[in-house]
Amino acid sequence: MRTVEGKSFGKIILLGEHSVVYGEPAIAIPFPSALITTKISESVGSCQLKCFNYTGDLMLAPESLIGLVELIKEIMKRLKQELNNFDIEIESTIPAERGMGSSAAVAAATARALYAYFDQALSDEELLDLVSISEKIVHGNPSGLDASIVVLEKPLYYIKGQAFEQFDFNLDAYLLVADTGEKGNTKFAVSSVKDFVDRDEKGKMYVSDLGQLVIDARKVFNDHDEIGLGNIMNKVQANLKALGVSNETLDKLVSVALANGALGAKLTGGGLGGCMIALMKSEADAKKVSQALLANGAKNTWITEMKSEGVK
Numbered sequence: 355m356r357t358v359e360g361k362s363f364g365k366i367i368l369l370g371e372h373s374v375v376y377g378e379p380a381i382a383i384p385f386p387s388a389l390i391t392t393k394i395s396e397s398v399g400s401c402q403l404k405c406f407n408y409t410g411d412l413m414l415a416p417e418s419l420i421g422l423v424e425l426i427k428e429i430m431k432r433l434k435q436e437l438n439n440f441d442i443e444i445e446s447t448i449p450a451e452r453g454m455g456s457s458a459a460v461a462a463a464t465a466r467a468l469y470a471y472f473d474q475a476l477s478d479e480e481l482l483d484l485v486s487i488s489e490k491i492v493h494g495n496p497s498g499l500d501a502s503i504v505v506l507e508k509p510l511y512y513i514k515g516q517a518f519e520q521f522d523f524n525l526d527a528y529l530l531v532a533d534t535g536e537k538g539n540t541k542f543a544v545s546s547v548k549d550f551v552d553r554d555e556k557g558k559m560y561v562s563d564l565g566q567l568v569i570d571a572r573k574v575f576n577d578h579d580e581i582g583l584g585n586i587m588n589k590v591q592a593n594l595k596a597l598g599v600s601n602e603t604l605d606k607l608v609s610v611a612l613a614n615g616a617l618g619a620k621l622t623g624g625g626l627g628g629c630m631i632a633l634m635k636s637e638a639d640a641k642k643v644s645q646a647l648l649a650n651g652a653k654n655t656w657i658t659e660m661k662s663e664g665v666k
């Protein structure tokens with residue numbers, strides 16, 4: 355029996371979540387620890403789906419998987435194939451809805467697997483288009499950042515609607531990602547920021563301040579200034595909190611990281627749960643912060659060097 359795999363991984367937004375939806379820049383890196391694998395296996399009868407917490411007929415999948423189901427239907431239409439005689443299994447090394455862009459990664463891994471199964475080439479343009487279809491269903495009004503980074507698979511300086519700009523950096527520092535263990539809800543977070551921005555001048559000001567901080571960060575990266583980057587991360591966190599997308603758990607982990615020697619710390623992704631990141635000067639500092647975060651409720655941590663060449 356024939357089996358074919360497609361892979362993709364999530365991303366970490368270093369700076370610029372939420373404000374990126376309003377045309378401000380963002381900086382994001384691929385995150386290979388969040389690996390998604392989609393397996394297509396030959397079978398008989400209607401397509402069965404096995405993923406996260408659902409196993410059963412694809413066409414009977416719950417509402418929470420609608421983005422994925424619509425994506426698969428669109429791919430079948432483009433490939434002129436029937437939704438029969440193969441099954442789909444999706445595995446992930448991280449839980450869903452942790453602000454790591456796993457919905458875009460699931461879409462990319464699944465598109466890659468289906469095109470490979472039906473022996474069709476898949477261009478970056480078509481992949482971006484397909485991932486964007488499911489992201490619009492899942493997130494309502496996505497900036498396109500998650501979709502772009504799963505296609506490019508390189509660190510990215512991203513502005514909505516503009517050409518991809520690969521972002522290279524090399525800092526003498528370590529980045530830590532910590533999972534709060536709580537599900538985020540990007541769609542809800544994005545729409546609550548929109549309500550704030552629409553009704554209150556302060557909301558608009560936080561968004562433009564966030565944009566300016568990402569512009570400032572470019573210089574800080576160029577100057578290899580990890581202390582400057584830590585300060586910017588702290589200012590970004592304060593703005594995101596003012597926008598209402600942090601929560602008690604994220605605030606607590608941010609404080610714990612700073613109290614244990616982090617140069618800067620902030621939520622990453624949509625917020626209201628999900629993950630936070632912290633920047634440390636040395637690997638020893640990063641390990642110390644990791645232990646403190648795990649002792650204070652973080653469910654998992656990952657440490658990586660702040661060098662773009664190491665990040666795929």
Ligand code: MEV
Binds near residue numbers: 374624
């Ligand atoms: C979600 O990964 C990032 C947000 O900025 C939303 C978006 O960019 O579409 C919160």
